[in-house]
Amino acid sequence: SQQGEEDPQALSIQEGENATMNCSYKTSINNLQWYRQNSGRGLVHLILIRSNEREKHSGRLRVTLDTSKKSSSLLITASRAADTASYFCATGSRGSQGNLIFGKGTKLSVKP
Amino acid sequence: DTEVTQTPKHLVMGMTNKKSLKCEQHMGHRAMYWYKQKAKKPPELMFVYSYEKLSINESVPSRFSPECPNSSLLNLHLHALQPEDSALYLCASSQPGRTGELFFGEGSRLTVL
Numbered sequence: 001s002q003q004g005e006e007d008p009q010a011l012s013i014q015e016g017e018n019a020t021m022n023c024s025y026k027t028s029i030n031n032l033q034w035y036r037q038n039s040g041r042g043l044v045h046l047i048l049i050r051s052n053e054r055e056k057h058s059g060r061l062r063v064t065l066d067t068s069k070k071s072s073s074l075l076i077t078a079s080r081a082a083d084t085a086s087y088f089c090a091t092g093s094r095g096s097q098g099n100l101i102f103g104k105g106t107k108l109s110v111k112p
Numbered sequence: 113d114t115e116v117t118q119t120p121k122h123l124v125m126g127m128t129n130k131k132s133l134k135c136e137q138h139m140g141h142r143a144m145y146w147y148k149q150k151a152k153k154p155p156e157l158m159f160v161y162s163y164e165k166l167s168i169n170e171s172v173p174s175r176f177s178p179e180c181p182n183s184s185l186l187n188l189h190l191h192a193l194q195p196e197d198s199a200l201y202l203c204a205s206s207q208p209g210r211t212g213e214l215f216f217g218e219g220s221r222l223t224v225l
Contacts, residue, residue, distance in 0.1 A: 031212075033213065033214075035214075035216075040200065040219075040221070041218055041219070042116075042118075042202060042216035042217050042218040042219050043155065043202070043204075043214070043216040044216070045213045045214065045215070048212070048213060088154055088155075090214075092212075099145065099157050099160050099168055100157075100214060101157070102154035102155050102156075103154060104153070104154055105154050
């Protein structure tokens with residue numbers, strides 16, 4: 001079953017612009033994570049935000065979490081062509097034994 | 113480079129074949145996962161092993177048979193698959209019991225003819 005819903009489904013921007021992706025989820029969570037996947041490759045963990053945190057930064061990434069709205073956003077600043085990939089949010093629910101449920105993903109294309 | 117190694121990278125098999133996908137990690141993680149990913153879709157959880165015991169089976173058909181021989185290895189045995197089982201199969205590992213970061217392999221691309 002799917003927990004998260006990202007929007008937009010696809011996003012195309014120019015190099016240097018910022019990219020914002022949103023994720024909504026349905027149940028109570030322990031944390032929310034963002035992963036990146038280059039075409040046909042494995043997923044790479046980007047950042048984790050806990051349910052008691054509201055904002056987190058890592059390099060050019062900024063993640064926010066609003067548990068009252070059950071939503072999160074991922075901002076990539078000063079995008080580069082190498083950021084072209086699919087981005088998935090993933091949630092770990094309370095008592096879920098450690099497994100993650102992934103959202104549908106946003107396909108980001110950054111044009112040089 | 114990923115610290116989770118999956119073999120083979122590509123596999124083509126007929127519907128009557130028996131094959132296996134293999135996954136190995138040496139990070140000391142005691143939870144290992146199989147996910148299935150169809151084109152343009154998110155990964156879907158298939159199985160979770162925690163301390164070498166199967167803890168989650170997400171109603172996966174019996175033609176997929178997981179095996180965890182030890183804390184570093186995870187296999188997925190395939191038998192009598194259907195063309196719709198063609199997908200990218202992803203292995204991941206983590207520390208068990210907490211929904212922390214998953215470390216993924218690069219996947220095995222399976223094509224069933």
